[in-house]
Amino acid sequence: MTHEYADDPRNADILISVNGALVPREKAVVSVFDSGFVLGDGVWEGLRVLDGGIAFLDAHLDRLYEGAKAIDMDIGLSREALAARVFDCLDANGMVDGVHVRLMVTRGVKKTPYQDPRVTIGPATIVIIPEYKTAAEAVKKQGLSLFTVHIRRTAPDMQDQKLNSHSKLNCILACIQAAKAGADEALMLDPDGAVATCNSTHFFIVRDGEVWTSDGLYCLGGITRANVLRLCRDNAIPAREKRFSLVDVYSADEVFVTGTFAGLTPVREVDGRMIATPPSDGNRAGPVTRRLDELYKALARRESVRPA
Structure with a gap:
């Protein structure tokens, strides 16, 4: 999980x-x-x-x-x-x-x-x-499996996904469907079928050294997501917020998800498609994911706010 x-x-x-x-x-x-x-x-x-x-x-x-x-x-x-x-x-x-x-x-x-x-x-x-509570290291090393569910992220004129509300039933249903399929997390699409986000994390792919994530319209305004994009800008890592499809995901060089709980976590497979070749050390995180993970950990400690 x-x-x-x-x-x-x-x-x-x-x-x-x-x-x-x-x-x-x-x-x-x-x-x-x-x-x-x-x-x-x-x-x-x-x-x-x-x-x-x-x-x-x-x-x-x-x-x-x-x-x-x-x-x-x-x-x-x-x-x-x-x-x-x-x-x-x-x-x-x-x-x-x-x-x-x-x-x-x-x-x-x-x-x-x-x-x-x-x-x-x-x-x-x-x-x-x-x-x-800290993220299990085994999960971060072996990576996650994702399953694309039929439950879509809703448009802003329905229930705006930018609201971090207590009502998370669509995400819960997506999580259940992914779990029934044997996956760790659900990958969710927007109403037009473009990749949006996961049920509890934000979704990124890496293609030819370039980091992609969704345009953000159908997902929560993720703080870890925003910081990853910021780190890309500050460290000359090409990054784009754009619309893309599952075809782009299946052929990606790296895939990872982000969230406050675990930071960056690599993804090993999406819908049964293995992402890249596993490295000899068994760590599923690719080179771009590893670099961003280290940069993020340092940034989080550097920008921790202490009591006044």
Whole structure:
């Protein structure tokens, strides 16, 4: 799986922030009338903790607050106050590295289980779950298998894929179809059949030394994705955001996916087509993927934001 990790026993004793209260894992609950539970009404971010800081925190907060504004939801805290709450949670758990945080904000508790936001009776619900969690090295070495699913990414006039919303049913259905086909992740197409993205990561190919990714219209505004494109620009690696088809994918020299959880992960096969010839050391990452992976790791540590 793309998000495969080794269980860490320390996670059993973590404290989770629920509306500012730090509670043990087994007591971290929200109301059955909460908008997130009833309807998937909310936005969220995944954050990576490195060397006591949070990688690309400003970009993550930008996306969170933009998403909240798009769905007309008041988070109820300033960016600074929300960041301080995340750092307080990390500090209470003594966490400084190798940690992944799920920051979730829903519209809040409703007086009745109905979709209209006007029946919300309380402030936004804010939950912060930090866990010791790093990507499994075996997965990063052997690479992923992808399967192209029939479930498409929706157009902006349907459910805009740029929203990092709690409602992820189309991605879940894509994930299920890929898993039933024996793959690790789903590759999803846009309404016209061009390659868009994966169900939980962003998708890249390398052809003749040039990095390609989709035009971005049908995928989340990925922060790791944007940083990979930035690294390409800064290091004279040709990169293009463009529309392309599965024919281009099947004949690619390298394929990789990106995400906050694992950074860059190579792909070994797509729809049963093996990508390039495996190297003698067994590491499926090609030369461009390896270089970008190292550049990304250095950038993430360099641009980790620490408590004020």
